[in-house]
Amino acid sequence: MFTGIVQGIAPIIAITEKDDLRTHQIEFPDHLLPGLTNGASVAHNGCCLTVTHINGNLVSFDLIKETLKQTNLGTLQVGDNINLERAACLNAEISGHLMSGHIIGTAELIKITSSENNRKVWCSLANKKLKKYIFYKNYIGIDGISLTIGEVADHIFCLNLIPETITRTTLGQKLSKAIVNIEIDQQTQATVDTVERFLIAREREETDLRRIR
Structure with missing residues (x-):
């Protein structure tokens, strides 16, 4: 989970293209490195990605085809900056609002x-x-x-x-x-979807009742 409070801006240093996969190497700010390990979650422009390799302050992330399609990360080039946020800690203050890192x-x-x-x-x-x-x-x-x-x-x-x-x-x-x-x-999404499903179900029930009559 994330909070939507950006902790740093960092440039993309290198991009490696593979079949249905792209790797971004990011130059992390020093203050975001402590405790960072392979497998950790980091939000890139709000998209949750997993750390795959760490070399000093150069941190790599793999992006699958679906991520590149659904987000703006696929349009980025070497030298472009991204917003970074480390995963939220349960004992930390949440100044923004809870976010999943799943781009819609x-x-x-x-x-x-x-x-x-x-x-x-x-x-x-x-x-x-x-x-x-x-x-x-x-x-x-x-x-x-x-x-x-x-x-x-x-x-x-x-x-x-x-x-x-x-x-x-x-x-x-x-x-x-x-x-x-x-x-x-x-x-918001859960509430809207629930109400929408309820209204659709009620409309179907009313339609069935009219047919019976």
Whole structure:
């Protein structure tokens, strides 16, 4: 599990391509190395990946075809920066919200406006079916960052970024048309899916009753 509080930004040093597999070698910040071992979970732009090799501060991760397809990690190149977060500890403060590291889709940044102390980012969902999970003032994970949804218009929603988020994450570097990973709050997803299944079941029951009559 993760909290959506980005702990560092790190560059991709090397990419190795294999059949249906890609390996990313990341130059880890020193403060994220203590206790890191093979098999540990680390969120990359919000996507949970497993450490496969450690050589000093160079840490490798394998990405399968499905991960490359469903996230923005497949579009990254050597030199690109990613948001990193180590797995959460049970005795640590959770300042964001609980996140699984399972990316549900992506969104495109379609408009960015900046003022002296604020930045507004408008996002358009790649899969418009996900709009049922987008609610005003609800949590959402954007490239591994715990954020609160602002205005919502159909499949488009707004995020308000404070200076700290702009400075400490890659969102401060992104321009319009950039693709970001999306993780929906798990409680929201479970509630929406449950209500949806209930309404479908009730509609079927009412249809069956009308046929009997």
